[in-house]
Amino acid sequence: MKSWHKRYLQQANWTKELRAYIFKEIGLNKESRVLEVGCGTGAILSQVDFPVHGLDIELASVKEAKIHTQGKSPLICADTFSLPYADASFDIVFCHFLLLWLAEPQQAIKEMMRVTRTGGHIIAFAEPDYSKRVDKPDSLAKLGQWQRDALQKQGANTSMGAGLAELFYGAGITIIEAGTISTSRREAMNADERANEWETIEADLTGIIPDENIQKMKRLDFAAWERGERVLYVPTHYLWGKNKV
Numbered sequence: 597m598k599s600w601h602k603r604y605l606q607q608a609n610w611t612k613e614l615r616a617y618i619f620k621e622i623g624l625n626k627e628s629r630v631l632e633v634g635c636g637t638g639a640i641l642s643q644v645d646f647p648v649h650g651l652d653i654e655l656a657s658v659k660e661a662k663i664h665t666q667g668k669s670p671l672i673c674a675d676t677f678s679l680p681y682a683d684a685s686f687d688i689v690f691c692h693f694l695l696l697w698l699a700e701p702q703q704a705i706k707e708m709m710r711v712t713r714t715g716g717h718i719i720a721f722a723e724p725d726y727s728k729r730v731d732k733p734d735s736l737a738k739l740g741q742w743q744r745d746a747l748q749k750q751g752a753n754t755s756m757g758a759g760l761a762e763l764f765y766g767a768g769i770t771i772i773e774a775g776t777i778s779t780s781r782r783e784a785m786n787a788d789e790r791a792n793e794w795e796t797i798e799a800d801l802t803g804i805i806p807d808e809n810i811q812k813m814k815r816l817d818f819a820a821w822e823r824g825e826r827v828l829y830v831p832t833h834y835l836w837g838k839n840k841v
């Protein structure tokens with residue numbers, strides 16, 4: 597059984613520096629009222645020094661998040677399209693690998709704006725764009741395509757990252773900063789990370805791609821890493837904005 601928490605911690609590492617930078621710029625402190633929408637198992641919440649509110653639609657994830665945050669974060673099970681908070685309850689509302697999973701992301705953004713005070717901050721820290729994924733050597737290009745197709749089958753908008761600025765702007769948020777996270781996956785991919793990445797790939801592809809084809813691709817991937825020839829890049833976008841004053 598795949599450990600999603602392990603995967604979420606791995607993804608959390610990709611945005612660690614970016615989160616530290618933005619939170620510092622904003623002046624996050626223990627008085628700040630902060631919410632993570634779609635907090636999953638609490639990978640991000642467990643890395644913040646202050647109690648941050650968290651919300652997820654999956655009860656099992658909320659229960660797991662309670663363990664990982666050692667009870668320091670107020671957590672609830674609820675839907676991002678109907679946040680159970682009064683208007684202007686928070687100074688900062690953020691999400692991390694959430695919007696790609698939502699059928700109507702702009703509605704979700706509007707709801708995030710409602711619970712954020714005027715002039716407060718709304719941040720999407722990581723939304724991928726699989727349409728611009730790079731896999732080298734070319735023999736591994738198919739892997740990117742398989743994974744993109746599998747995520748789409750699960751309901752993901754695999755190019756959400758590319759549309760992030762349009763989405764925030766369209767919702768009426770003042771954009772402060774937009775960009776892609778600087779991550780050197782090449783360096784980060786030690787043996788442990790590769791094993792973790794493959795757990796995710798196998799979970800995504802099982803039942804869609806014949807197992808022998810998956811295993812063949814895995815061997816090609818590992819061999820390319822060993823030769824120092826592997827390039828794996830999924831542009832992952834962030835957007836930091838301000839609720840209109």
Ligand SMILES: C[S@@+](CC[C@H](N)C(=O)[O-])C[C@H]1O[C@@H](n2cnc3c(N)ncnc32)[C@H](O)[C@@H]1O
Nearest residue numbers: 604634635636639652653654675676692693694
């Ligand atoms: C890829 S996970 C990311 C979890 C966490 N943000 C992180 O980065 O570790 C996406 C999360 O969004 C949650 N989610 C999806 N749709 C949601 C909704 N409508 N309302 C609240 N949470 C939702 C899922 O249950 C899942 O835990």
